């Protein structure tokens with residue numbers, strides 16, 4: 274196990290824990306466990322990226338949280354509810370999941386119906402449902418698609434609808450399982466902006482399975498899985514500084530980090546820039562002082 278992994282069980286200080294796993298295990302075939310003794314606590318309001326190589330069990334892990342798959346051992350507590358037969362429906366109300374393929378997520382015959390369907394399940398007053406419908410359709414830029422049948426939408430539009438449907442229910446925990454892989458760069462950045470806004474509200478805990486460097490950098494914390502175990506629990510910066518860990522996770526450094534490393538090798542210590550302008554501002558003095 275990588276030394277960087279620091280298991281966390283209990284609340285640090287007064288922090289409320291949204292997601293807690295203690296020694297959780299699971300195998301599709303009991304003889305071959307996919308996940309072994311996973312222990313993890315995520316405080317309310319935290320944004321966690323879950324990373325790791327293909328097939329290491331990231332999707333399996335998040336499906337255990339709302340009993341889409343049955344854990345074979347250990348304890349899961351979601352928003353104070355211990356996961357048991359009787360608490361599954363309470364727990365499912367606390368968790369919204371957006372998957373990679375939006376086709377599997379449509380229920381309504383139109384976009385509007387699809388968003389309203391989830392809200393009806395929460396038994397909200399009609400005015401509140403209408404208000405959320407319009408707020409989240411506007412946030413995701415899908416107001417003009419409300420009367421469309423899901424079959425008439427592009428992959429990226431379908432994913433925006435799926436995200437709007439989940440966010441409109443305002444679950445305390447939102448899980449994205451490679452949910453932005455269908456989105457173009459602009460839409461992906463918009464989604465990151467929406468999540469950043471949600472983070473400032475402090476009400477949402479975000480778990481995001483991703484291989485995307487920008488999404489990883491946006492998180493508060495990165496949990497890395499490999500070989501059925503958590504091998505690291507670090508900040509995004511710690512991950513991107515650790516070339517061994519990056520290789521274990523099959524990840525690359527973000528472009529500005531690679532550029533900074535190359536410049537450093539050539540004697541220019543410009544640090545990591547967030548964008549092109551900052552990069553030029555940082556490199557310019559080196560050229561100017563020659």
Ligand SMILES: Nc1ncnc2c1ncn2[C@@H]1O[C@H](COP(=O)(O)OP(=O)(O)OP(=O)(O)O)[C@@H](O)[C@H]1O
Nearest residue numbers: 301302307325326327328329330331332333334451
């Ligand atoms: N329904 C299933 N039945 C049997 N084995 C499965 C099933 N779903 C997944 N697996 C296996 O479990 C392992 C973990 O799969 P999982 O989808 O959780 O990985 P992942 O880390 O999310 O992968 P990726 O990054 O490719 O999406 C893989 O070896 C996969 O083949």
